[in-house]
Amino acid sequence: xxxxxxxxxxxxxxxxxxxxxxxxxxxxxxxxxxxxxxxxxxxxxxxxxxxxxxxxxxxxxxxxxxxxxxxxxxxxxxxxxxxxxxxxxxxxxxxxxxxxxxxxxxxxxxxxxxxxxxxxxxxxxxxxxxxxxxxxxxxxxxxxxxxxxxxxxxxxxxxxxxxxxxxxxxxxxxxxxxxxxxxxxxxxxxxxxxxxxxxxx
Amino acid sequence: xxxxxxxxxxxxxxxxxxxxxxxxxxxxxxxxxxxxxxxxxxxxxxxxxxxxxxxxxxxxxxxxxxxxxxxxxxxxxxxxxxxxxxxxxxxxxxxxxxxxxxxxxxxxxxxxxxxxxxxxxxxxxxxxxxxxx
Numbered sequence: 001x002x003x004x005x006x007x008x009x010x011x012x013x014x015x016x017x018x019x020x021x022x023x024x025x026x027x028x029x030x031x032x033x034x035x036x037x038x039x040x041x042x043x044x045x046x047x048x049x050x051x052x053x054x055x056x057x058x059x060x061x062x063x064x065x066x067x068x069x070x071x072x073x074x075x076x077x078x079x080x081x082x083x084x085x086x087x088x089x090x091x092x093x094x095x096x097x098x099x100x101x102x103x104x105x106x107x108x109x110x111x112x113x114x115x116x117x118x119x120x121x122x123x124x125x126x127x128x129x130x131x132x133x134x135x136x137x138x139x140x141x142x143x144x145x146x147x148x149x150x151x152x153x154x155x156x157x158x159x160x161x162x163x164x165x166x167x168x169x170x171x172x173x174x175x176x177x178x179x180x181x182x183x184x185x186x187x188x189x190x191x192x193x194x195x196x197x198x199x200x201x
Numbered sequence: 202x203x204x205x206x207x208x209x210x211x212x213x214x215x216x217x218x219x220x221x222x223x224x225x226x227x228x229x230x231x232x233x234x235x236x237x238x239x240x241x242x243x244x245x246x247x248x249x250x251x252x253x254x255x256x257x258x259x260x261x262x263x264x265x266x267x268x269x270x271x272x273x274x275x276x277x278x279x280x281x282x283x284x285x286x287x288x289x290x291x292x293x294x295x296x297x298x299x300x301x302x303x304x305x306x307x308x309x310x311x312x313x314x315x316x317x318x319x320x321x322x323x324x325x326x327x328x329x330x331x332x333x334x
Contacts (some may be wrong), residue, residue, distance in 0.1 A: 006206065014237060042255055047259075056266075071252070092262070095236070096266070135311070
């Protein structure tokens with residue numbers, strides 16, 4: 001749940017990047033951290049293992065300017081993608097306002113994407129949230145790999161697997177080069193802010 | 202509890218409690234956050250500069266982890282945490298199921314004295330917070 005401070009006129013919005021292990025959640029945040037440096041006042045926080053895998057979460061606070069006199073502070077989080085860390089994934093989802101589901105477009109990751117999305121559905125239910133109601137954006141990451149001869153799933157297949165029932169906005173992306181990283185972020189911020197406004201009115 | 206939005210009047214009352222009970226005692230910084238990592242309010246002695254947004258995110262994660270550990274050993278909760286450093290210390294105390302009071306203080310305050318004041322502050326904050334129900 002977003003937190004609204006009526007005294008200082010600040011709205012804090014929590015957006016979580018969710019997805020299977022090594023799909024590029026942290027890479028998304030790292031790109032945003034580099035690209036939008038002037039809107040970010042602090043360092044990105046990463047709790048990771050020695051092997052650079054996310055252990056708990058990454059955190060990046062992001063300033064979006066004002067809407068109707070209210071300062072919007074976007075808090076970007078990632079979850080650890082590895083299967084064994086579901087307990088921590090669940091903790092990070094507490095109070096979430098919007099979710100980016102980062103899917104790995106590599107052919108061999110097809111099943112992992114589906115499993116991760118199903119688990120997101122279950123984890124949200126634990127907080128009495130619904131995957132069908134919460135603002136959600138799909139990102140099909142690593143599309144640049146087809147230029148390197150690595151088999152990548154066609155968007156139609158990814159849509160069929162992950163987005164046939166949800167019908168949420170989606171983007172092909174390459175977090176490492178930055179392709180559509182900003183577009184994904186803009187989309188989730190606008191969906192989330194609109195949803196918060198609706199709840200308040 | 203209508204958690205999510207707090208009125209200006211309530212925030213001012215809570216800030217006054219933090220100032221009277223903790224800042225005047227000599228703590229560097231007192232923060233109230235929710236369990237999702239949002240900052241409700243901050244009071245400091247205007248000397249210390251911390252990156253409070255990152256701090257809140259990490260603190261909420263830390264507390265949630267300890268809470269999960271409590272359940273593993275058959276406790277319903279560990280309602281307070283204390284981290285001791287060379288020059289500064291951090292004390293975490295649960296206000297209710299959604300709120301957490303974090304106090305940062307130096308070497309010149311004894312933990313026992315701080316804890317007494319934290320308990321009193323929490324009692325008063327609860328009264329202000331429950332008014333919105």
